[in-house]
Structure formats: structure tokens, C-alpha cells
Amino acid sequence: MKVTFLGTGTCIDTSKAQSCIMVEGEETKILVDIGVGAFMRLNDFNEINAVLLTHNHLDHNGDLLALLKARWLTGGEELLVFGPIGTKAFLESLFEAYAYLRRKPKFKVLEDPEFEIGEFKVRTIPTRHSIVSQAYIIEFDGKRVIVSGDTSPLKELMEIECDVLIHEMSLPSGRSDAHTTPENFAEVLPFCKAEIVYLTHMYPHAYEVKDKIIEQLKSVRDDIKFRIAEDLMSFEV
Ligand SMILES: [Zn+2]
Numbered sequence: 001m002k003v004t005f006l007g008t009g010t011c012i013d014t015s016k017a018q019s020c021i022m023v024e025g026e027e028t029k030i031l032v033d034i035g036v037g038a039f040m041r042l043n044d045f046n047e048i049n050a051v052l053l054t055h056n057h058l059d060h061n062g063d064l065l066a067l068l069k070a071r072w073l074t075g076g077e078e079l080l081v082f083g084p085i086g087t088k089a090f091l092e093s094l095f096e097a098y099a100y101l102r103r104k105p106k107f108k109v110l111e112d113p114e115f116e117i118g119e120f121k122v123r124t125i126p127t128r129h130s131i132v133s134q135a136y137i138i139e140f141d142g143k144r145v146i147v148s149g150d151t152s153p154l155k156e157l158m159e160i161e162c163d164v165l166i167h168e169m170s171l172p173s174g175r176s177d178a179h180t181t182p183e184n185f186a187e188v189l190p191f192c193k194a195e196i197v198y199l200t201h202m203y204p205h206a207y208e209v210k211d212k213i214i215e216q217l218k219s220v221r222d223d224i225k226f227r228i229a230e231d232l233m234s235f236e237v
């Protein structure tokens, strides 16, 4: 599978799109999150089969309505939208506000903890953030990629076998119940099963000290390859 970071930024970045990761199999393309700015990164918005929302914060779902409207205007197919419990009600409330779009775009919201989309097998695991949130474990052709979404680090997530872990690193230091810092990540790093860890969703003050953060993490696990995710960076698994 091919993974492309379409957006690695946060709510306050103007040089990066907000959270959005495209995962491509042979015939299926999915997005994990679609924050503000991500819509502009899509080459063909009608090719996307599904959007997997980690949670309903603006920097993770802000361009979903833009995608749905564009597909409606261009006769696109039904879009599958997966998300944690409450996603359906959340989207209904958006269409209450944008009444002119009601019942126009074709989409289906699913809150299943496990599902298949085309050749992908996907399961979710609840994460720890300021609102209900979940991580995605995506499998294709014997390979597995995990996308954490926003969360403070979880041992249960780290213990899952995977080839690549894409994990948030919002903050440069300290403790947080809702986000990841090098300190709280270091506590669960001994359980990490991934060979490669991409750090994303770094606030500017974390991004500024990215090399120091990698050094800190390397001091705990020097067998893991740590990389900083950048907009439009791609890798194959
Ligand atoms: Zn969030």
C-alpha cells in the first residue's frame, strides 16, 4: 500500500494542510481525516472511496463538507464516512446548519469498530483525547499501518503488531492527557512493535525542536526509525 501525508499541520499552521493521510491499495483510496486545507491536496476528489475520521475536531474533519459538496456538484459516487460514535449525529447537525446542502451529497456514515473497504481490512481502537476519538489499524496484503489520530500515548496501541506507526507528536515537552509529548511517548515506547514511526501533527513549537525530539526518542529505542512527516511525503509499505 502507498501512504501519502496530504496534511501534517495543526490548527495554527499556515504553511501546512491540517491532518489528512491518503492510503492507496490497488483499487481503493481512503483518507484518514480531512482537516482544513486537505481538499486542495486531492488530485481527483471523486476517486476517494472512504474517509476515516479519527475524531470530530475541525483540524481533522474541516474539509469533509467541501469534499462532499464537490462530489455532489460533479456527480461523484457515494462516499463512505467512518468515525467514532457520534459522527453520524455530528454530520446531521452540520447539514442542519447548511440547510441548502441537505440530502444533496451522496454519503453514508458508519460507526462500526471493524470493517472492510475494497482490499483494506480496518479496525479501530479507542484513543485518549479531549473528545471521543479512535485510531485506525489498516491492513492490506499482509502489511499493517496504524494511524493514531490525536491522543495521549496508549500502551494498547503500541502493543499492536504493525509495519509502520503514524503517531501524533503535538507538543514539545511536558505532560498531557489529550496529546503526545516526547515524555509521555517515551513511557510507552518500550512496547512499540513498529519498525518505523512517523511523527505528525506537530504544533510549530514542537516542529521547531523536531531533531531534539527524535534524539529523545532514539535514547529510548534506537532500533526504531523515527521520521518527521511532511506534507506530500509518501512511502510504500
Ligand atoms: Zn483533536
Ligand SMILES: [Zn+2]
Pocket: 010, 019, 057, 059, 060, 150, 201
Ligand atoms: Zn488535531
